Amino acid sequence: MAQVVDTSDFYNGLKFKWQDSVWEVLDFQHHKMGRGGATVKTKVKNLFTGSIVETSFRSGERFERIIFDEKPAQYLYQEGDGYVFMDLDSYDQISLSKAILGDAVLFLKDNLDVNLEMYEGKVMTIELPKSVELKVVRTDPGFKGDTVSGSGKPAILETGLTISVPMFINEGEVVVVDTRTSQYIERAKK
The missing domain is CATH 2.40.50.140 (Nucleic acid-binding proteins)
Structure with missing residues (x-):
């Protein structure tokens, strides 16, 4: 059963389905306008393409919340435009692009343990240690x-x-x- 969230449930890092894609909330602000309804101004990242969009939603608008499966992995090295990780369960090597990783590349050093965040069998992003x-x-x-x-x-x-x-x-x-x-x-x- 799909978990439904509305704009009042937004927090930085929330992943949700919108416009046939998976998005992550990077930043949000609630705005109440006089007699009109409230809106939520957001900055969201498309986890399929890596693009970042600023948009507004009506207060109370509902979305399907996405919860990723996690797999433990270890960062190995950078090769060209790819960053190579080893799945710690299967020992397979997976190369991810900077578009998928975003600013996480600024924290990657050899042998760093991370979690691969998967959606429908595809790596969407990584979770760094704190x-x-x-x-x-x-x-x-x-x-x-x-x-x-x-x-x-x-x-x-x-x-x-x-x-x-x-x-x-x-x-x-x-x-x-x-x-x-x-x-x-x-x-x-x-």
Whole structure:
């Protein structure tokens, strides 16, 4: 039996069926307009094509919720435009494009364990761990006395991701990054 959701159930990451495709909510805002009905302005990603669309739905509009099957996998390497994963159950190798993976490629490093999210036997996207450890490859050196709380500096990580780190972080150090927000969490434990 299909699970039905309406616009009041929207949250970032919700997957639903619309226009004969599967979509993921990236962002949404409820808007109440005077005497008219409320609307929900959304930014959604088509999981078949990778395209991102901004659209509005009437408040209360209903959709079929999609729940993916998950398969454990491990990221192996990048080959051309493809990112190669190994299914940990069957040991098959699966190559996924950047269009499918989106910004997740900024967190991929060799041997990272992920979940392949499947719909009707096809990989739609991957689920990353909540945090990953990445090496800082470029950042300005910190200076003694730069300890103002809340201040930070940009750092480029080994995957190409740029984040803000505290002033005491130097090149070559490994930091823990939240994969949902792309924010620095802490210096990695040695």
